Amino acid sequence: MGERGARTRQAIVDAARGLFEAKGFHATSVEDIAEAAGTSRAALYQYFASKEQLFIEQIRGAAADLLRVIRRLGPIGPTAEGYDNLHWWVGEWAWVQDKYKPLYLQSAVVNSPAASRRPMMAEYIVSCVSSLSPRLEGAIGDDDIDVDGVATVLLALLFRMNDYRQKGITRTLGDDEVLDSFATFVQLTLFPSTPPHALAAHAAAAAPGPKGARAGRRRPAAKPSGSDGSAQTPKTVQRILDAAAETFAVRGFHATSVQDVLEAAGAGRGTFYKYFDDKTQLLVTLAEQCMARLSDLAAQFDGAIGKDDDGYALRAWLEECLALHRRYRGVFAAVLQEEAHNPALNELRLKSGAAILLAFDDALAAIDREYPFDVRVGSLVLLALLERGPDYAFGTAYDLADTRIVEVLTTLIERGLLGRTPARTPRRAAP
Numbered sequence: 001m002g003e004r005g006a007r008t009r010q011a012i013v014d015a016a017r018g019l020f021e022a023k024g025f026h027a028t029s030v031e032d033i034a035e036a037a038g039t040s041r042a043a044l045y046q047y048f049a050s051k052e053q054l055f056i057e058q059i060r061g062a063a064a065d066l067l068r069v070i071r072r073l074g075p076i077g078p079t080a081e082g083y084d085n086l087h088w089w090v091g092e093w094a095w096v097q098d099k100y101k102p103l104y105l106q107s108a109v110v111n112s113p114a115a116s117r118r119p120m121m122a123e124y125i126v127s128c129v130s131s132l133s134p135r136l137e138g139a140i141g142d143d144d145i146d147v148d149g150v151a152t153v154l155l156a157l158l159f160r161m162n163d164y165r166q167k168g169i170t171r172t173l174g175d176d177e178v179l180d181s182f183a184t185f186v187q188l189t190l191f192p193s194t195p196p197h198a199l200a201a202h203a204a205a206a207a208p209g210p211k212g213a214r215a216g217r218r219r220p221a222a223k224p225s226g227s228d229g230s231a232q233t234p235k236t237v238q239r240i241l242d243a244a245a246e247t248f249a250v251r252g253f254h255a256t257s258v259q260d261v262l263e264a265a266g267a268g269r270g271t272f273y274k275y276f277d278d279k280t281q282l283l284v285t286l287a288e289q290c291m292a293r294l295s296d297l298a299a300q301f302d303g304a305i306g307k308d309d310d311g312y313a314l315r316a317w318l319e320e321c322l323a324l325h326r327r328y329r330g331v332f333a334a335v336l337q338e339e340a341h342n343p344a345l346n347e348l349r350l351k352s353g354a355a356i357l358l359a360f361d362d363a364l365a366a367i368d369r370e371y372p373f374d375v376r377v378g379s380l381v382l383l384a385l386l387e388r389g390p391d392y393a394f395g396t397a398y399d400l401a402d403t404r405i406v407e408v409l410t411t412l413i414e415r416g417l418l419g420r421t422p423a424r425t426p427r428r429a430a431p
Contacts, residue, residue, distance in 0.1 A: 077191060153385070153400075
């Protein structure tokens with residue numbers, strides 16, 4: 001390839017990246033990319049077979065950069081120097097993810113179980129976990145922590161927290177404030193014995209949150225809109241919704257047709273269009289049910305962490321959250337992709353998300369801490385754990401069974417957010 005060809009190829013790559021961010025992967029056509037790159041469709045096909053190949057090539061570049069970040073993780077431990085190294089690493093990860101922002105905002109395009117490129121994504125996930133896990137293993141040396149499981153969920157959390165930053169879901173906090181408290185969470189998850197003074201260097205701006213912030217502010221649980229198939233939703237409609245939730249989870253929202261849903265539901269088109277205008281309205285209805293139930297669970301988090309029962313109440317709460325995620329896994333993934341382009345989903349995310357985060361704030365603000373930590377970031381961490389923790393590694397060697405996911409999430413919440421070490425079963429030897 002000559003110099004001119006290399007310039008054309010790079011112009012195509014750059015144009016695609018910008019359009020994926022502005023319009024989304026599915027709304028961007030090959031013609032759009034060619035026009036933005038100042039070339040023809042025929043010329044584009046000389047370099048790339050499809051827009052999916054363009055996307056995948058960029059994902060591979062991003063993966064290579066993040067694997068280099070993982071390898072550059074310096075000595076970590078329960079000291080000021082260890083925390084400094086971890087804090088720097090969290091910041092570098094954020095910088096690389098920002099570099100590839102359009103790709104990560106669209107990553108669910110190839111990340112549903114039946115997506116054609118899911119094997120490539122699975123290989124990428126395994127590479128990241130298998131690179132990070134031994135680094136944590138050597139530093140932690142703690143038989144009471146499931147290192148592979150924690151490494152897997154921490155990677156999911158890194159992606160989702162930076163996704164929040166990129167989408168502006170930072171609750172009026174600046175990037176430095178978010179990353180400071182997030183690094184403190186990771187440090188305490190890995191090294192709960194870290195002394196408070198070691199956590200102060202990079203977190204001077206973070207506020208622990210006012211004590212007693214939740215007193216008298218318990219929020220009523222949102223009423224689920226027929227999410228359990230109750231009389232609020234006609235049985236036929238609920239059957240269609242149930243089929244859509246299952247189909248979206250397997251195929252992904254965009255790869256699922258209305259006909260796919262109807263075949264799974266055993267319903268006809270006339271019935272479908274009596275209640276729904278299109279597939280997007282179906283997604284919005286499912287998202288409303290999902291967020292209503294999640295709001296209900298968020299209101300119960302306070303009670304789940306307030307009992308002195310070795311974490312049994314928290315585990316029970318997480319089991320309910322996991323059941324919710326299993327039912328709405330495809331909906332969670334679709335909302336992550338569609339909310340920026342769909343006013344109804346965006347409004348739902350803003351309203352429901354705000355109520356959920358405030359409920360988490362109230363519970364986390366009651367925890368006594370001797371180190372700087374902004375509970376608003378803690379609530380974002382908790383939401384990210386529930387959204388992405390259960391399924392980041394599905395279908396890979398690091399896929400976590402439900403009981404193991406609950407144990408790993410308990411470890412992260414107890415250590416990183418509540419400042420206590422949970423009683424747990426011994427660490428599993430294999431992923």
